[in-house]
Amino acid sequence: MKYRPFPSDGRETSLLGFGTMRLPQNSGRDNDIDQEKSIEMIRYAIDHGVNYVDTAYFYHAGASERVTGKALQDGYREKVLIADKLPPWALKTEDDCMRVFEDQLKKLGVDYIDNYLIHNIFQFNWKKVKSMDLVGFVQKLKQEGLIRNFGFSYHGEVEGLFEEIIDFAPWDFVQIQLNYIDTEFQAGLKGYEYAHSKGIPVVVMEPLKGGKLTQQLPESIEKYWDGLGHSWSRAEWALKWLANLPGILTILSGMNTLDQVKENIRILSEAEADSLTAEELNIIENAAAEYRKLIAYACTGCRYCMPCPQRVDIPKVLEFRNNWDLFAHNPSLKRDFRIFIQNPPSACVECGECEGKCPQSLEIRKAMRESAGIFESKSR
Ligand SMILES: NC(=O)c1ccc[n+]([C@@H]2O[C@H](COP(=O)([O-])OP(=O)(O)OC[C@H]3O[C@@H](n4cnc5c(N)ncnc54)[C@H](OP(=O)(O)O)[C@@H]3O)[C@@H](O)[C@H]2O)c1
Structure with a gap:
């Protein structure tokens, strides 16, 4: 596994992080996680060098934190940085903040969280984040030693807000959606560059666009991958493109099979920053341009939209x-x-x-x- 140092404390962070938003399930129900399989995958990843695990209050309708906590028993907790998130949309009072945070500690079975984020700040909730002083709340948690680092995750447009938030507080890190398709979407490369220029490490989510970049695509896109005779998988092209960016601290992937865990560990044990050639970058850019032309709705399957009151999936x-x-x-x-x-x-x-x-x-x-x-x- 490749590691990159966390600027605030120098701690070596694995380039692959485990995102627990897409754990394997027993049935179609979001909270019905296949616990045994998930624990096996998370522990396998940690045993093979992954030391960053990302969860959130609402992933798998609240079950992700619980299963993550179970996976981190038996000595695994000490080997990882746990990232968890404060959901602004679920908070009305300051008491709610502490209630949610304490619930998270309990579900995870820990007495501190390493990386704590304000979850999903965007244009429509930034006012609320400020009026409730959620940044003050997470800073206080840090002073009290209940968290080690604080950051925010972002799905808003880059124009008009991202830089304002970055400049608003001494964030330890930021989490954005980035992959070779979404270079000019949400924070995109512009947001990445801005955070990097301020010395703020970037945690990447949706690196494979929720798995969309690993599906068999039309020949007009697929033809590019054979361009240089590489035997790289689709996941490999996507993850190497991200690893090439030096300001990225860790790439979270929401793996749901052990084979995916093994493959992503292999890829991010080899990938280096600034190592892709101009020809390789060119191939990725051409494939991305073709993909963007064909896709009507850039859904990543994150399921934040659910449940639908009419029960449409x-x-x-x-x-x-x-x-x-x-x-x-x-x-x-x-x-x-x-x-x-x-x-x-x-x-x-x-x-x-x-x-x-x-x-x-x-x-x-x-x-x-x-x-x-x-x-x-x-x-x-
Ligand atoms: N803070 C936020 O607002 C927010 C939002 C979104 C995500 N996140 C975090 O970021 C994490 C990463 O995002 P993500 O889960 O969307 O990651 P992702 O890596 O873009 O997508 C994960 C999906 O990619 C496929 N996959 C992974 N590795 C593969 C491989 N080697 N070969 C083939 N397919 C592979 C699987 O899809 P199949 O099902 O097709 O097999 C898997 O479910 C999340 O798990 C979560 O922790 C945070």
Whole structure:
């Protein structure tokens, strides 16, 4: 495993971090985590050099922290930096902040958290974050030794806010979505460069766009990967592109099989900063440009939009909607849609609750209308 030093205390941080938002499940229910498999994967990762584990209050409807805590028993806690997050949308009073934090310590079974983030700051909640003085709250936790470092995660636009937040407090780190597609989306490369210029290390989330970058894609994209005769997997191209950026501290991946854990450990045990050639970077840029042309809704499957009051599985419908364009209106998609989608998008009453929660600011209502038109029409 490659390591990069955490600037505030010099602690070596593994370039691969374990994101616990996509743990394997026993059933379709988000909180029904396959505990045995998850613990095996997290411990395997730690035994092979991973020392950063990221969770949050709402991942897997609250079950992620509990399972992460179990995985970190038996001496594993001391080997890792735990990252957890304070959810502004769940807080009304200062007492709520402490109640949530204490609940998190309890669920994780620890008496301090290494890296504590204000979760998902963006244009619509920044005012609340300031008026509730959440930054003051996390700073106080640090002074009291209950956390070691404080930061924030960000899904807003880069223009107009990101730099303001970065300059607002002496953050120890920042967490942004970054991958070779999303270079000009949310914080993107501009946000990365700004944080890096201020000496703030960047933790990356959604490095594989929630797994979208590892799927078999149309030939117009796939053709690029063979360009130099490398035998790199799709995950390898994506993770090496990120590792190439020196300001990145750790790359969180939400792995859900042991094979994925093994592969990502291998990739990030070899990848170096500033090591990709101009030809390699060129290939990635060309593939990204083609992908951006084909994708209608940049959903990462994070499921922040759920639950839908009409019980439509929004991320699944969006996946079908995107695949319709990506795979040239392949008729078998209509058959699969009927098999896999229980509550059809026509059940959407356009309440818009989902759009207020989507970190990618997607026009979900429009996508539901389009999907109903495509997949629920009688034609085959
Ligand atoms: N703070 C926030 O606001 C926020 C938001 C989002 C995420 N996060 C954190 O960031 C973490 C990382 O984001 P992410 O989970 O979206 O990561 P990601 O690496 O972009 O996506 C994970 C998915 O990629 C696929 N994958 C991973 N390794 C693979 C490999 N070697 N080969 C093939 N497929 C592979 C799997 O998808 P399949 O299911 O297709 O196998 C997996 O579920 C999260 O787990 C969470 O801890 C934080």
